[in-house]
Structure formats: structure tokens, C-alpha cells
Amino acid sequence: MKTFTLKSIAAGLLLSASSFAFAADIDMNADANDLAIKGFDPVxxxxxxxxxxxxxxxxxxxxGAIYQFSSESxxxxxxxxxxxxxxxxxxxCAFGVAMEKKFDTDPNAWKIIADKLYLNLNKDVQKRWAQDTTAYIEQSDSNWFDIKNKTVAELSEAE
Structure with missing residues (x-):
């Protein structure tokens, strides 16, 4: 079984952080065309x-982000x-926000908790996040207020 440390996950997340663009609002993760969740249907x-x-x-x-859906309903x-x-x-990425970072997500690495949708960078990061979702969500909720209006570059400079 693979073991992931926060440091190794953070290093991997940083490598992928520059692979996406931003929607009109800085607090939204979207591609260069403002498409959210890589076109996956959030509903x-x-x-x-x-x-x-x-x-x-x-x-x-x-x-400021465009969402796509599989049906009119x-x-x-x-x-x-x-x-x-x-x-x-x-x-x-919910795990990234817990670490005061903004990372892209894989639409297939998701979980609904308390009727809220959480996405993660990938399935490996999601496994780590799932080990203590309650604590990570609490940390992310706390961090989001401070980082939501910062760019990925600003958060990287803070290291």
C-alpha cells in the first residue's frame, strides 16, 4: 500500500497547479474558456x-464560470x-484548500458530504483526504475565507 505524506502530496499538487486558468471571478476554478468542472454536470x-x-x-x-449539464432538467x-x-x-481541490492552496481537480475524484459536493485533484489525493474528511473540511472552510480571492501564483509566493 502506498503511503502519502502531506509534503509529497503538496509537491505533486504544486506541479499541476499551473495547468489551469481562471474564470472571471478569482474564487472559481475554470479553464481558459471559463468552463467549470471540465464540463461535467454538477447536478x-x-x-x-x-x-x-x-x-x-x-x-x-x-x-463567472460556465457549467454544462447532461439534460435540460x-x-x-x-x-x-x-x-x-x-x-x-x-x-x-478540497484537500489543497486545507493546505491553503488552490489546485485543479479531477471530476471523477468527488464525494458528497452533508449535501455538499467536494472535488479533489485525483483519486490518490482523495484517498488521503478521505482519511479524515471532517478535519480537512473544517480546515478548508477556515482557510477558504482567506484564500478565495488570491491567485494560485499569490499562494505559491507565500511559501
């Missing part, structure tokens, strides 16, 4: 219990209550 995580690709035929904008559910379905921490 499907809740209604279908799986990661599902969205379609450019069904979109909605929230906090999912888009309408999101529009009615975007805060319910949008991923926590602007779609940045």
Missing part, C-alpha cells in the same frame, strides 16, 4: 450518484439553486 453527482459529462447544449453561468435544477450544486471552494 448529476447528486441525482445520479456519478460523474457525468455535460453538454454544451445545456449551460448555466454561476460566479439538470440545468434548470442548477439555475434554481446553484449554491446547492456547485462544488465547494469554487471547484478547487
Amino acid at each position: 448529476a453527482y447528486f441525482t445520479m450518484d456519478k460523474a457525468v459529462n455535460g453538454s454544451p447544449d445545456y449551460t448555466a453561468t454561476y460566479k 439538470h440545468r434548470d435544477m442548477f439555475r434554481a439553486n446553484p449554491a446547492k450544486y456547485a462544488p465547494q471552494y469554487g471547484g478547487y
